[in-house]
Amino acid sequence: MKAWEKNIRKVVPYVPGEQPQLEKMIKLNTNENPYPPSPKVMETRDKIENLRLYPDPMVSKLVNAIAGYHGLEPEQVFVGVGSDDVLAMAFLTFFNSEKPILFPDITYSFYDVWAELYKIPYKQPELDENFRIRKEDYMEENGGVIFPNPNAPTGVYENLDFIESILKANQDVIVIIDEAYIDFGGTSALELLPKYENLLVVRTFSKSRSMAGMRIGYAMGNKELIQALNVVKHSYNSYTMNQPSICMGVASIEDEEYFKDKVEKIIATREQFKKDLAELGFSFPDSKSNFVFATHKTAKAKDIFEAAKKEGIFLRYFNQPKIDNYLRISIGTEEEMKALVAFFKSYLNQ
Numbered sequence: 001m002k003a004w005e006k007n008i009r010k011v012v013p014y015v016p017g018e019q020p021q022l023e024k025m026i027k028l029n030t031n032e033n034p035y036p037p038s039p040k041v042m043e044t045r046d047k048i049e050n051l052r053l054y055p056d057p058m059v060s061k062l063v064n065a066i067a068g069y070h071g072l073e074p075e076q077v078f079v080g081v082g083s084d085d086v087l088a089m090a091f092l093t094f095f096n097s098e099k100p101i102l103f104p105d106i107t108y109s110f111y112d113v114w115a116e117l118y119k120i121p122y123k124q125p126e127l128d129e130n131f132r133i134r135k136e137d138y139m140e141e142n143g144g145v146i147f148p149n150p151n152a153p154t155g156v157y158e159n160l161d162f163i164e165s166i167l168k169a170n171q172d173v174i175v176i177i178d179e180a181y182i183d184f185g186g187t188s189a190l191e192l193l194p195k196y197e198n199l200l201v202v203r204t205f206s207k208s209r210s211m212a213g214m215r216i217g218y219a220m221g222n223k224e225l226i227q228a229l230n231v232v233k234h235s236y237n238s239y240t241m242n243q244p245s246i247c248m249g250v251a252s253i254e255d256e257e258y259f260k261d262k263v264e265k266i267i268a269t270r271e272q273f274k275k276d277l278a279e280l281g282f283s284f285p286d287s288k289s290n291f292v293f294a295t296h297k298t299a300k301a302k303d304i305f306e307a308a309k310k311e312g313i314f315l316r317y318f319n320q321p322k323i324d325n326y327l328r329i330s331i332g333t334e335e336e337m338k339a340l341v342a343f344f345k346s347y348l349n350q
Ligand SMILES: *Cc1c(COP(=O)(O)O)cnc(C)c1O
Pocket: 031, 081, 082, 083, 084, 085, 108, 148, 152, 178, 180, 203, 204, 205, 206, 212, 215, 216, 217
């Protein structure tokens, strides 16, 4: 080993789902929205100008639009390049204790990567046998709490009473609720913001707003928390969010009707797909997200995953303890889900 090698930061990076570049495929592996963003977003594209200038470092237009949408003040909103950027910034800003931060053993697999990257001590309490968070595990001393609601990759949603009991027990640390999937049927923790100054709610445009390619995420919380995030961001890189993303993000917020229509469609498709899955011999925790986390009574998840891929159908498989016989299946269009069900039928000889 060369002397300088010991000074290199060692991290095992997050492994994102495959992004195959095929003309024809059914892509249900990364929870993207199967529908395009609002036509208003695409119209905005032609109005983008002044790319020679730096974008607004405060991202004011988008911050104002998001604040207005949620009935908050602009000082309560922080915008970043996808919620991954927002979350990474939040880890750096809020998790600076000697005590471990807490998040579930089965959850978004970026959390432990950021904790390792920033050398934040952490503990991962086990989900129960129904993939539910045991709230007692979050009542011990800690340096902060984070989990998604609904959780990923399980799709399991916990109600506001549950979230509030965790907040109540953790008023000395920051509690982050990652609401990447909340638009697909859950109630947001946003209404707890006036009561808990230590709550940060994080959202993304990648799933329900069909804009994964634009990279827009945001956090909402009390002004002090948002100010703290801005201080860290502006100590790192002021111009993270590009001008097209700012304009197109605003356009998405402005088209509420389109947004609602597509979310409802995905929910309806999901409910039908749950019925089809059950008939095929799959079981799954109830999902309030745009994916279902399913296991089959006889067929092995890994085998199904590989057979589907050969047919151009991409699903997500996690080769890790406890969930290695599960598939995470994103909700696509009705046609895509029908094609998937047809594939399952033939694969399972039903
Ligand atoms: C998709 C996802 C994110 C990241 O979303 P981006 O805004 O695309 O970076 C964060 N948290 C969870 C739980 C997710 O599923």
